[in-house]
Amino acid sequence: MNTTTTEAAAHTVAERAPQLMLVEGNEAAALGVALARPDMVAVYPITPQTSLVEKLAKLIADGRMDADIVDAEGEHSVLSVLQGGALAGGRTYTATCGPGLAFMFEPYFRTSGMRLPMVMTIVTRDGITPQSVWGGHQDAMTVREAGWIQLYCETVQEVLDTTVMAFRLAEHHDVMLPVNVCLDGNYLSYGAARVEMPDQAEVDDFMGRKDVNWHVALDPLRPMAVDPLTGGSGGTGPETFVRYRRGQCAGMKNALRVITEMHEDWARRFGDSHRFAPLVEEYRLDDAEYAIMTLGSMTGAAKDAVDEARAAGEKVGLIKIKTFSPFPVEALKHALRDVRALGVVDRSVNFRWNCGPMFQETLAVLYRLGRQLPAQSFIGGLAGADLTVATFHRVIAETRALLERPAADEPVWLNAKD
Amino acid sequence: MGQAYSTIAFDPAKCDGCGKCMTACASVKFDSTDTTRSLIQIVRSGGASIEPPRPGEFELALCRQCADPKCVTVCPAGALGKNGATGVIDWDASKCVDCLLCTIGCSYAGIALDEHSGRVSKCDTCDGKPACVPACPTGALRHITTARIYNEVGSWEDLFAPGLAGCQGCNTELLMRHALRRVGPDTVLATPPGCVPGMGSVGFNGTTGTKVPVFHPLLTNTAAMLAGVKRQYERVGRKVTAMAIAGDGGASDVGFQSLSGAAERGERILFMVVDNEGYMNTGMQRSSCTPYGAWTSTTPVGEHTRGKSQDAKNLPMIMINHRCEYVATASTAYMEDLYDKLDKALAASERGFAYLHVYSPCTTGWRFQSALNIEVARKAVESNFVTLWEYTPESGLHFTRPVNDPLPVADYLKAMGRFRHLSPEQVEHIQNKVAENLRFVRKIAEQADER
Numbered sequence: 001m002n003t004t005t006t007e008a009a010a011h012t013v014a015e016r017a018p019q020l021m022l023v024e025g026n027e028a029a030a031l032g033v034a035l036a037r038p039d040m041v042a043v044y045p046i047t048p049q050t051s052l053v054e055k056l057a058k059l060i061a062d063g064r065m066d067a068d069i070v071d072a073e074g075e076h077s078v079l080s081v082l083q084g085g086a087l088a089g090g091r092t093y094t095a096t097c098g099p100g101l102a103f104m105f106e107p108y109f110r111t112s113g114m115r116l117p118m119v120m121t122i123v124t125r126d127g128i129t130p131q132s133v134w135g136g137h138q139d140a141m142t143v144r145e146a147g148w149i150q151l152y153c154e155t156v157q158e159v160l161d162t163t164v165m166a167f168r169l170a171e172h173h174d175v176m177l178p179v180n181v182c183l184d185g186n187y188l189s190y191g192a193a194r195v196e197m198p199d200q201a202e203v204d205d206f207m208g209r210k211d212v213n214w215h216v217a218l219d220p221l222r223p224m225a226v227d228p229l230t231g232g233s234g235g236t237g238p239e240t241f242v243r244y245r246r247g248q249c250a251g252m253k254n255a256l257r258v259i260t261e262m263h264e265d266w267a268r269r270f271g272d273s274h275r276f277a278p279l280v281e282e283y284r285l286d287d288a289e290y291a292i293m294t295l296g297s298m299t300g301a302a303k304d305a306v307d308e309a310r311a312a313g314e315k316v317g318l319i320k321i322k323t324f325s326p327f328p329v330e331a332l333k334h335a336l337r338d339v340r341a342l343g344v345v346d347r348s349v350n351f352r353w354n355c356g357p358m359f360q361e362t363l364a365v366l367y368r369l370g371r372q373l374p375a376q377s378f379i380g381g382l383a384g385a386d387l388t389v390a391t392f393h394r395v396i397a398e399t400r401a402l403l404e405r406p407a408a409d410e411p412v413w414l415n416a417k418d
Numbered sequence: 419m420g421q422a423y424s425t426i427a428f429d430p431a432k433c434d435g436c437g438k439c440m441t442a443c444a445s446v447k448f449d450s451t452d453t454t455r456s457l458i459q460i461v462r463s464g465g466a467s468i469e470p471p472r473p474g475e476f477e478l479a480l481c482r483q484c485a486d487p488k489c490v491t492v493c494p495a496g497a498l499g500k501n502g503a504t505g506v507i508d509w510d511a512s513k514c515v516d517c518l519l520c521t522i523g524c525s526y527a528g529i530a531l532d533e534h535s536g537r538v539s540k541c542d543t544c545d546g547k548p549a550c551v552p553a554c555p556t557g558a559l560r561h562i563t564t565a566r567i568y569n570e571v572g573s574w575e576d577l578f579a580p581g582l583a584g585c586q587g588c589n590t591e592l593l594m595r596h597a598l599r600r601v602g603p604d605t606v607l608a609t610p611p612g613c614v615p616g617m618g619s620v621g622f623n624g625t626t627g628t629k630v631p632v633f634h635p636l637l638t639n640t641a642a643m644l645a646g647v648k649r650q651y652e653r654v655g656r657k658v659t660a661m662a663i664a665g666d667g668g669a670s671d672v673g674f675q676s677l678s679g680a681a682e683r684g685e686r687i688l689f690m691v692v693d694n695e696g697y698m699n700t701g702m703q704r705s706s707c708t709p710y711g712a713w714t715s716t717t718p719v720g721e722h723t724r725g726k727s728q729d730a731k732n733l734p735m736i737m738i739n740h741r742c743e744y745v746a747t748a749s750t751a752y753m754e755d756l757y758d759k760l761d762k763a764l765a766a767s768e769r770g771f772a773y774l775h776v777y778s779p780c781t782t783g784w785r786f787q788s789a790l791n792i793e794v795a796r797k798a799v800e801s802n803f804v805t806l807w808e809y810t811p812e813s814g815l816h817f818t819r820p821v822n823d824p825l826p827v828a829d830y831l832k833a834m835g836r837f838r839h840l841s842p843e844q845v846e847h848i849q850n851k852v853a854e855n856l857r858f859v860r861k862i863a864e865q866a867d868e869r
Contacts, residue, residue: 039653040646068649072642073679080639080676084646087633088606090653092646106636218606218631218647220658225626226633229615236623 011037011066012200013059021195025188028156028195029095029121029181030055032163034065035203036119039090042070042078046100047133048185049123053095067093075100079107079120086116087218087226091167091210093118097185098125098139105143111178112147112248114227117170117212118178120148121163124296125185126348126383134384135185137295137348140324141357147248149179149255150325152296156193158276159183164198165262168207172262174254176215182324184297184347186384191297198270206269252326259323279328281320282335284310288317290341290399295321295358298345298380298387305392316396321358332365341374343399345392345414347381355379355411374402380414387414422565422572423505426458426541426548428478432558435460435476442553446544448534455534457481457541458550459527481528481541483507489520489529498529506542514538567753574599577629584617587788589778589795590692591617593750594663597690597776598630600760605659606647607632610640610673612665614692616699619663637668641680644687652686659688659767666693667705670733681740681771688767691733694780702783706731709803710851711844713836714783724839729851734775735859738809743770746808746818749777751795755806755818762808777804785835794833801830802856803848807863814866815859827852 013034023031029052033041041060043053059065068085072078075096082092096104101122111118126136140150151166153159159181166179183189213219216226230240260278267275281299284306285291294302299320306318319335321328336342346356353360355377366373378395381387391414398412440456448455459479462471483500487507490498497513498520500506509529516537520529532539541548543561551561577598584591590613598607607630609619618627620634635643640662648660669677669691680687696714697703704714710729713719717726737745744766746759759774766772779795781788798804799821806819827849831837840848 039650042646068653070645070649071683073682074675076639077642077676077679080636080642081646081649083639084643084648085650086646087643088647088650088658090646090650107639110636218633220604220606220631223629223631225621225628226631228621228624228626228634230623240623 011064013064019197021197022192023156023195024051024190024192025156025159025183026052026123026190027055028160029163029183030059031197032160033093033119034059035198035200036093036164036167036207037091037204038067038093038119038167040068040070040082040085041093042072042081043094044072044075044078044096044100046075046097048125048135048189049095049097049100049121051189052121052123075104076107079104079111082118083107083111083114083116084218086118086212087114087216089213089217089219091171091212093120093167095121095123097123098133099128101139101143105146108143108148109146113244114216115176115247115251116178116216117167117176119163119166119170120178120180122150122180122182123185123189124182124347130383132383135187135189135347136382136384137182137184137346137357138382140180140182141348141350144325144357147177147252148325149175149177149252149323150182151179151259151323152182152321153188154297154299154320154322156188156191157195157273159188160195161198161266161270161274161276164203164206165266169255169258169262171211172254172258173211175251175258177248177251177255182296187297196273198274202269206265255326256323256328256330277320277322279323280331280335281318281322283318283320285317285319285335285339287315288339289315290403291317291319291335291339291343292392292395292399293319293321293342293344293358293362295324295345296347298347301387301389302345302392302395305389305396308389309393309396314396314400316400324358327361327365329365329368332362333369336365336369336373339373341399341402343376343378343395343402345378345380345387345395347379347387349379349382354409359411374405374407376402376407377411378414379411382415385415391415422568423483424543424546424565425483425562426480426543426551427560427562428480429558429560430474430476430478432473432556433460433476434473434556435462435471436555438553438555439550439559442549446549452534455532455539457539479527479530481507481524482526483541483543488523488525492519492523494519504543504546507540508542509538509540511537567757571596571599571757575603575629577603578619579627579629582617582619582627584613585782585788587781587791588613588617589750589780589791590614590694592791593692593776593778594619596750596753596756597663597760598628598661600757601659601661601688601764603630604657605630605661606644608635608640608644608660608662608664609633610635610662610664610668611637611699612668612697613694613699614663614665638673639676640664640668640673641685641687641689642676644689645680645683645685648686657768659764660686661688661690661767663690663692665697665699666691666695666707666733667697670706670731678740681737681742681773684743684770686767686770688763688772688774690763690774690776692776692778693733694778694783695730696780696783698780698783707733710848711837711840713785713839719839724841724844725836732855734773737773737775738815738862740771741811742773742809743767744772744808744810745775746773747775747777747804747806749795749799749804749806751792751799752806752819758818759808766810783836785838786833790833794830797825797830797833801825801827802852803827803830805856805859807859815862816866817859817863
């Protein structure tokens, strides 16, 4: 059963919200969720996500949002409740991070396999142990083989806008995959910034008709067995299983196109202050000899450093990844076309390669590019450590050095004392 | 679906030959004190004797209201016939030619010459309320009405496909077919990993074993997923039953958090646990519902260990402490009780969390012949190893089938191979545990009675 947008029009977060606001990233995410009008949100507190679900609960309590809120007893059930809601036709949302995401992993992996369109904010947090409640990308990076789309935001406005877009992306018939909107714990979650609220009616028009369970449903009017046993070595088992997996990969591939179209549509409707690079942002890259690569909120400081280096005559540019999963291979190839040295800054660790995960993904793109390029992995901002303009001056200097000498096999550990 | 009928059952072990049933019959049917006219006759095996009668010595001469009655077959006048509505063999005096062939045809002495009238006479079950049964002081006579369920539900659609791949004689298959047939088609059914999907409820490779929407939740998240389904239908104003048929392992061990959370939140779910006391589908491993002493493949019997060394977790009692809308235990050996509880659980699941814990003997994992399924299930109750009760927040806990004169638990234990190795000390431990459990449940039942 689908609810048309007009039926729900009575509740809106935008009407009573001022057009311009100063909000923290977590509140911006909550406002984006409310604009998208989900049927069901399931919540469980965890630092630094907690204020996000608190805000949702308040929006619902105040009648500014019409959704069923489920205070589940843990993240595992949070995601499971939403799976049930989605299979019954509901638009669903939750948020978590760090240990919560780890606890959620069993249903998390399954959500993409069942092609359930769902949105989950990851207010990114570093992995434990060592024990820490601070930001980092280790949680989101650790689940990157689980078939979810992952979009990383740079600013509070981008958090709000991307959260709305994520619902339409997830439900797009060519995609039908769950989406993580990743916003940096502490820096974005608690960082207040000026945001412009999009108009609710325009958002409703952008979202179109909800269509969540046309492909897989638990509905007595359409009885079916959801997720029968497949696989093994006999009968049609293996090919059925492979068909599922290939379908997930096809949805991922389509997502690159849909994300691009959606960002364009969004900016056209709401104006240039709502325009964000959908896959890869190229910043001051046109005549750059070398570039640094960033992800998430660190990009602000990195851009400042690039601006200062440019002012000092350095031919340095910046490449920001927004869409990490699916990895934007062609867009990144385009960004790297003229670059002669590259420094990649990660806020998490790839233990297999002794480098950052984004760095390691980029190496594969360089292979596709067919061009040898000295590239250096930088790992910083772990567990809430600052990545300042000064930090990025160091990154820029060390990347520039690669124009003269080969890159080291070891990552450069920023924020390290050695 | 054919018709089934009630019958008057006779337990010779309980009959002391007092004859009160015959007195009652003669009085009601003929207004007579002459018990020779009674349509029910209790006779001493081997004829009259001056020795005091021993239990088991008496036999019953009574019309059995046969399904394939020989008296009807041999009657040349069409005076006898099986009544399709009541199941009683009716005798039509106007057609009877008094040839008495029927009295020869019957093996049970169920139709005989009445010397007073000079014609045959036979039991008509007093229109379904036989006077002899309440007259019996020892409980040797019972009017068994179990057939009522068959007649009531027999024509309801079996919502599982035929030919599920359960073990031969699987009690769980019997239970789930009954349960879903009662709950009906407007249901979303969750069957977490275990015997139920293992036998094909969710099907294999694109087929399905169930006629209602059915799914594999994770072993860990059944209650949470169902809660989401139910809430979304409530949101859009549709009445859909959300039902789980889950094993004891998933419910009491790894899925317990999800179960407890959903119960605490009062999610409108009918959660039925099929308790076969272990992970039977994966090859009989121990769960927290496995009883003390039981052999399982992870509590084997060897030189150092003699089966499970801990007692079972009492999951239904734990669910009571969630203040669920309805909690009950049930057994397939007591079908009327089970159906009654299904009805109540179904109704309660529209108001809150309904939890039904059904003991389900496993012929494969418990090591007994498949034909003895119901026998084992019944002995569990008759020995108070399993107690049948129900609970609501309003009226508290009440026994539905109290057993006041229980069998020794050894009678139950020896019916199964999984307890074959038990030492006398282990049997004593279990007997003590039965008593302790019973005291515990009784205490709660007494609290309910005091209200």
